[in-house]
Amino acid sequence: MEKGIIGKKRGMTQIFDENGKVVPVTVIEAGPCVVVQKKSDEKDGYVSVQLGFEDVAEKRLSKPEVGHIKKAGVAAKRHLKEFKLTNAAELNVGDTLLADVFAEGDKVDVTGTSKGKGFAGVIKRFNAQRTPMSHGGGPVHRHAGSMGSGTDPSRIFKGKIGAGHMGAEQVTVQNLDVVKVDAELNLIAVRGAIPGPKGGVVYLKNTVKNA
Numbered sequence: 001m002e003k004g005i006i007g008k009k010r011g012m013t014q015i016f017d018e019n020g021k022v023v024p025v026t027v028i029e030a031g032p033c034v035v036v037q038k039k040s041d042e043k044d045g046y047v048s049v050q051l052g053f054e055d056v057a058e059k060r061l062s063k064p065e066v067g068h069i070k071k072a073g074v075a076a077k078r079h080l081k082e083f084k085l086t087n088a089a090e091l092n093v094g095d096t097l098l099a100d101v102f103a104e105g106d107k108v109d110v111t112g113t114s115k116g117k118g119f120a121g122v123i124k125r126f127n128a129q130r131t132p133m134s135h136g137g138g139p140v141h142r143h144a145g146s147m148g149s150g151t152d153p154s155r156i157f158k159g160k161i162g163a164g165h166m167g168a169e170q171v172t173v174q175n176l177d178v179v180k181v182d183a184e185l186n187l188i189a190v191r192g193a194i195p196g197p198k199g200g201v202v203y204l205k206n207t208v209k210n211a
Helices: 063-072 122-126
Strands: 004-016 022-030 033-039 048-055 077-083 107-113 118-120 164-166 170-182 187-191 201-206
Touching: 004 048, 004 077, 004 187, 022 170, 022 201, 033 063, 033 077, 077 201, 122 164
Parallel strands: none
Antiparallel strands: 004 022, 004 201, 022 187, 033 048, 048 077, 107 170, 107 201, 118 164, 170 187
């Protein structure tokens, strides 16, 4: 992983490219992120850094978290995330990463927590089809329908679609274009939509795709 940073989704807007074409973008407040912990080959078997984002009062953290932060000698942070950065060996505890770690034209993967939808039926949750609406279909038009044989195997296999809790899960959108970077305001605009509501925490890193 060449680059990575923690940010917060601020909302969507649109900008115009050099050809006058409208580009829908999501604005992310990326950083500043402080290096809270550094891991090395000698001690941990791999090289990485743990970044902290968004100041918070110590009373909002647990005792182990407060001890972890004080050991690093940095201000208390609400969000911590580990990144295996290419230049991790060059970074030290207390260093700050800003939005300008990314540049216009970069391709990124954005990970966030999707909006929670609560309990949802099988049609909304998995795009299932209704049962026939005529000939005595009964009051079960939006139910899941048949799930398999009765006698054998006499059970429903794991993984079958059904009603249940929808959303509020980790989602990654891959291969998004970085359209604009404002280093002064710590803002990054990426093309398209990303998971989560306004104010949701997201993680940016270089895309794993080649194209």
